[in-house]
Amino acid sequence: MKTVIYVDVDDTLVRSVGAKRIPVPRVLAGIRELRGAGATMYLWSSGGGEYARRSALELGIADCFDGFLPKPTVVVDDQPVQEWRGLTQLHPNEGVESVLARLRGRALESSQPHPSGGTS
Numbered sequence: 647m648k649t650v651i652y653v654d655v656d657d658t659l660v661r662s663v664g665a666k667r668i669p670v671p672r673v674l675a676g677i678r679e680l681r682g683a684g685a686t687m688y689l690w691s692s693g694g695g696e697y698a699r700r701s702a703l704e705l706g707i708a709d710c711f712d713g714f715l716p717k718p719t720v721v722v723d724d725q726p727v728q729e730w731r732g733l734t735q736l737h738p739n740e741g742v743e744s745v746l747a748r749l750r751g752r753a754l755e756s757s758q759p760h761p762s763g764g765t766s
């Protein structure tokens with residue numbers, strides 16, 4: 647399964663104190679690492695897709711994303727979100743190492759020939 651990552655804007659990439667917007671460098675670096683490792687990434691926000699796009703431009707990471715979206719308020723799906731296959735929620739305070747390992751493990755798998763003597 648492809649690694650597709652949806653990233654939030656406010657209080658994830660950038661914090662606001664009054665009118666001042668303060669980028670979160672550790673998270674921005676994590677976004678660059680994930681993109682470098684081949685993740686498909688979308689930036690979304692309750693403020694809308696255009697706000698997400700403008701924020702990415704402001705933070706200098708617009709090139710990391712495949713698209714900009716509003717966050718959903720209704721999801722129509724036969725499966726509950728918490729049962730989606732392979733879905734992981736990562737808090738911005740956690741590092742991206744676990745996701746990087748997943749991406750790099752997959753790259754390694756696809757670059758290696760199928761082990762000889764395998765049954766499948």
Ligand SMILES: [Mg+2]
Nearest residue numbers: 654656657658
């Ligand atoms: Mg937020």
